[in-house]
Amino acid sequence: MRSAVFILVLIGCTHPGAGTERKVIQSAALPTKVHDAAAHEGGLLTVAPPHASAPPSATWKKLFEDETEGFGFGFLTVWGHKWFAPGKELIVEGEEAGGSPAVHRFAQRFVQRVSQVGDQLLAVGSPFLIMSRRSDQWVDERAAAPRTRAAKRRFANIFSYADIIRDGQGRLRTTVSGPVFLYELVARQHEWSVVSAADHSALLRTVRAGPTSGLLCDPSLWRWSSHGDGWYVCEDGRVFSYVAANSASLGNIPVECASSASGANKNEFGYAFICGENVMSLRVGTSGWRTVAGPEDLNSVALGPRCIFANSRNRVWKLCDN
Amino acid sequence: MSIFATLLSTAPFAGRAPTGKELNATASMGAGLGVAGRVALMNAVGELLGIPAGGWARGLSRLFVNGDVRVTGMLRRMLSLHYCAKVSLNLARARQYTDIETMLVLATAARESDSSIGASGSRMVDSFREGGLDYLWKEKEKLGLPRAVTSKWEKVPEFVNPESGSVVSPAMIPAGDQVLAYAAQVSASFMRNFSPAVKKVFGLDPAGLGSVKRSALMVWKEYAFLAPGGRAYDPKKTVAAQSGQPFGCVTALEFLKHQSSDVAASPARQLEQLCEFPELNNVEWIRIAKARTAEALFLERLWVSSSELLKLP
Numbered sequence: 001m002r003s004a005v006f007i008l009v010l011i012g013c014t015h016p017g018a019g020t021e022r023k024v025i026q027s028a029a030l031p032t033k034v035h036d037a038a039a040h041e042g043g044l045l046t047v048a049p050p051h052a053s054a055p056p057s058a059t060w061k062k063l064f065e066d067e068t069e070g071f072g073f074g075f076l077t078v079w080g081h082k083w084f085a086p087g088k089e090l091i092v093e094g095e096e097a098g099g100s101p102a103v104h105r106f107a108q109r110f111v112q113r114v115s116q117v118g119d120q121l122l123a124v125g126s127p128f129l130i131m132s133r134r135s136d137q138w139v140d141e142r143a144a145a146p147r148t149r150a151a152k153r154r155f156a157n158i159f160s161y162a163d164i165i166r167d168g169q170g171r172l173r174t175t176v177s178g179p180v181f182l183y184e185l186v187a188r189q190h191e192w193s194v195v196s197a198a199d200h201s202a203l204l205r206t207v208r209a210g211p212t213s214g215l216l217c218d219p220s221l222w223r224w225s226s227h228g229d230g231w232y233v234c235e236d237g238r239v240f241s242y243v244a245a246n247s248a249s250l251g252n253i254p255v256e257c258a259s260s261a262s263g264a265n266k267n268e269f270g271y272a273f274i275c276g277e278n279v280m281s282l283r284v285g286t287s288g289w290r291t292v293a294g295p296e297d298l299n300s301v302a303l304g305p306r307c308i309f310a311n312s313r314n315r316v317w318k319l320c321d322n
Numbered sequence: 323m324s325i326f327a328t329l330l331s332t333a334p335f336a337g338r339a340p341t342g343k344e345l346n347a348t349a350s351m352g353a354g355l356g357v358a359g360r361v362a363l364m365n366a367v368g369e370l371l372g373i374p375a376g377g378w379a380r381g382l383s384r385l386f387v388n389g390d391v392r393v394t395g396m397l398r399r400m401l402s403l404h405y406c407a408k409v410s411l412n413l414a415r416a417r418q419y420t421d422i423e424t425m426l427v428l429a430t431a432a433r434e435s436d437s438s439i440g441a442s443g444s445r446m447v448d449s450f451r452e453g454g455l456d457y458l459w460k461e462k463e464k465l466g467l468p469r470a471v472t473s474k475w476e477k478v479p480e481f482v483n484p485e486s487g488s489v490v491s492p493a494m495i496p497a498g499d500q501v502l503a504y505a506a507q508v509s510a511s512f513m514r515n516f517s518p519a520v521k522k523v524f525g526l527d528p529a530g531l532g533s534v535k536r537s538a539l540m541v542w543k544e545y546a547f548l549a550p551g552g553r554a555y556d557p558k559k560t561v562a563a564q565s566g567q568p569f570g571c572v573t574a575l576e577f578l579k580h581q582s583s584d585v586a587a588s589p590a591r592q593l594e595q596l597c598e599f600p601e602l603n604n605v606e607w608i609r610i611a612k613a614r615t616a617e618a619l620f621l622e623r624l625w626v627s628s629s630e631l632l633k634l635p
Contacts, residue, residue, distance in 0.1 A: 161479060
């Protein structure tokens with residue numbers, strides 16, 4: 001045993017070609033594989049804007065907080081005068097006007113998002129979680145886990161989006177999707193089932209990236225909004241709504257935001273997304289995108305009738321105009 | 323420094339990637355060593371990194387399975403020359419765009435997603451599948467890869483990892499890009515996170531990292547890939563008490579700075595002590611980083627030795 005190693009050592013000794021592995025190390029900013037705790041510690045921040053003109057400072061009001069170890073919010077939504085912040089084992093909901101938020105608890109579940117789908121609200125999450133809101137209560141929809149090996153894959157049991165999309169043949173389809181699976185509502189049976197293997201890949205791509213034709217660019221961000229309509233951001237910063245297969249300009253945003261936009265929401269009040277440390281929004285009836293500094297590292301943002309709502313890993317915030 | 327440590331102190335073959343034939347010969351030599359030889363070599367490498375003989379028994383830092391080294395499975399697959407050609411191509415691409423040690427790339431990719439090392443073609447695969455690159459879409463512009471590569475990647479809309487509570491933004495990438503993506507992320511984490519942190523904690527310029535012992539630097543590279551940030555080190559608590567996920571690279575740097583009783587010790591020397599303080603082995607990130615580095619150095623020795631024996635060009 002020792003001799004084998006010794007031989008290897010001696011052979012290596014004679015090798016003349018070994019060079020040094022010393023290269024100039026560049027310095028720069030921050031990629032992470034692991035988002036560790038330090039990266040999520042919050043508090044009000046003075047932010048460096050991603051583009052030249054600094055956004056105005058803003059006073060965000062904290063609406064809800066959960067500092068429990070291991071807690072995380074998903075992505076919030078505003079529907080009418082109510083905001084919904086889903087997360088680990090709960091959905092918190094409150095009124096824009098104020099008052100104490102209500103907390104709905106769901107043991108052993110993680111709710112990623114509450115979405116308006118048609119005229120109802122759906123909450124999606126894991127494991128293979130779909131709930132609809134009926135009479136102010138959240139009720140489980142029927143959705144069975146797929147009986148395939150893929151169902152055991154990492155993140156396979158997560159649903160994170162609920163949309164009405166328009167497929168390549170122009171048909172409207174009500175879907176929920178996650179990082180691995182795409183489900184569809186089979187209306188006759190009022191049951192959700194995984195889209196057939198033959199259609200799954202192409203349809204999931206449509207859910208994620210929008211229609212395959214009729215867009216004015218290859219979007220860096222696509223979101224379905226309602227009934228087969230949507231909106232999208234081009235890499236050059238142009239933003240468009242997509243209604244009845246027609247694109248209409250929503251103005252321009254900074255190019256650096258186009259590639260990094262996240263946490264986006266669109267509702268009856270307008271459009272909102274996160275760009276770096278800032279929140280960008282376009283309110284219906286106004287002509288330009290507004291930029292404000294966010295309160296901390298945010299997951300998502302949405303417009304209310306008068307306020308902007310945002311959530312981070314542990315907190316829900318609002319920022320209201322006077 | 324021992325002869326063995328000296329041998330491992332420089333990159334073989336000026337850092338180039340192994341050819342398919344060399345990988346095949348590497349595997350053959352590994353097979354020829356037998357179980358006892360492989361175990362002995364791995365233990366010898368591990369000793370340099372502060373890994374106890376026999377390695378760790380559980381979790382992702384295991385070096386030995388059923389009495390043999392864990393990389394035996396990979397070596398067995400590399401007995402196929404056809405397979406080795408694919409692995410070599412992936413490593414050569416990684417080497418083209420990054421300066422991470424080739425065998426460290428191989429060990430990392432094999433640990434993150436076993437099927438990635440011999441993968442080829444444009445079939446799209448998700449970057450998070452086996453625990454890999456959860457933030458690849460968000461990070462892709464910072465990896466230093468050309469647009470010709472990253473323009474083929476597709477966004478997977480963000481979601482929250484229910485276990486960590488963090489927003490995940492992965493990507494779909496061609497199967498043949500997986501090894502390159504791992505290498506690029508190791509490189510980016512090292513340059514963009516670790517290097518500035520060293521400057522901040524020890525005042526050591528990036529160029530000064532060149533004087534750190536190569537094996538220790540490889541552990542840091544892997545550690546920066548796994549946990550680039552970290553909570554502040556609390557000297558009032560033991561390492562074991564702080565050793566969960568938040569004990570990232572920055573925490574370890576602060577720990578080493580705090581331990582320094584020898585004011586004359588250079589920052590480079592202090593960085594090498596990552597492999598010397600036994601209490602740091604309480605941190606799973608560090609155990610995993612050491613295990614991957616040990617496998618990389620193990621494979622390097624087989625590669626160099628087999629090439630010498632077989633007089634491969």
